[in-house]
Amino acid sequence: MDGKEKFSRGKWPWECNGEGCRVGMPWLFQSLFNAGKVITSLASNNSQIKLKAAAAPSKLSPEEQGEAEERALALALATKKEATLLEFYSPRCRLCASLANTVAEVEAKNGEWLNIVMADVENKAWLPEVLQYDIKYVPCFVLLDTYGTALAKTGTPASRLHVLTGLSYLLESMWPIRKAMKPVQSSDDTSPNQGR
Known part of the structure; x- marks a missing residue:
């Protein structure tokens, strides 16, 4: 396998060692991925808070x-x-x-x-x-x-x-x-x- 073939399968040539290539993301994309995880978790927590507020008793008549x-x-x-x-x-x-x-x-x-x-x-x-x-x-x-x-x-x-x-x-x-x-x-x- 040459480097071109490895790259076409989604593997990066610089992450290969003697045992094979590791699938991963470059550091720049990894930091964006981590930021996306944080935003997603905040959004899901916020939706849980909204659900709790919706389940709370209604206002007084x-x-x-x-x-x-x-x-x-x-x-x-x-x-x-x-x-x-x-x-x-x-x-x-x-x-x-x-x-x-x-x-x-x-x-x-x-x-x-x-x-x-x-x-x-x-x-x-x-x-x-x-x-x-x-x-x-x-x-x-x-x-x-x-x-x-x-x-x-x-x-x-x-x-x-x-x-x-x-x-x-x-x-x-x-x-x-x-x-x-x-x-x-x-x-x-x-x-x-x-x-x-």
């Missing part, structure tokens, strides 16, 4: 979503924290969606005295609150005290900055109230000098 949000408000008021911030939003509102991370940060930062509850204005379950607090725009934040009484709400949103400024004013308005509130000692508490 509007009724279930409304009930969950109403339970969140009831729980927030039951905790007797100093304030609850009720955020009225619409799932179709891009400004509302852009505030999600900021609202989560506000809740994490002020969680010891503040609860934040989301309320979808497009959900019929929130119609009484929408009417009660005169919600005509979204996003709209309503500040509630410990007993659920509305203290203030943000104005008509002209921009993201305008909404964030209104939210900041609502939170700042609680400082005098928070300073005036003093912890009430229960009858179980005894001072160290009481028995002497």
Whole structure:
């Protein structure tokens, strides 16, 4: 066999030794082949992730979503924290969606005295609150005290900055109230000098 015959069968003449020729790829093609393997494995993993997401439970129905949000408000008021911030939003509102991370940060930062509850204005379950607090725009934040009484709400949103400024004013308005509130000692508490 000459080198031409070996090459025509798909074998490279420089990979031959005394025992025969080894079928293989040149190093340049081997690196491309390895890259193709990586891409293929990523694509198959990605399709598995998509399949898992498709098998995950579907979103809540509007009724279930409304009930969950109403339970969140009831729980927030039951905790007797100093304030609850009720955020009225619409799932179709891009400004509302852009505030999600900021609202989560506000809740994490002020969680010891503040609860934040989301309320979808497009959900019929929130119609009484929408009417009660005169919600005509979204996003709209309503500040509630410990007993659920509305203290203030943000104005008509002209921009993201305008909404964030209104939210900041609502939170700042609680400082005098928070300073005036003093912890009430229960009858179980005894001072160290009481028995002497």
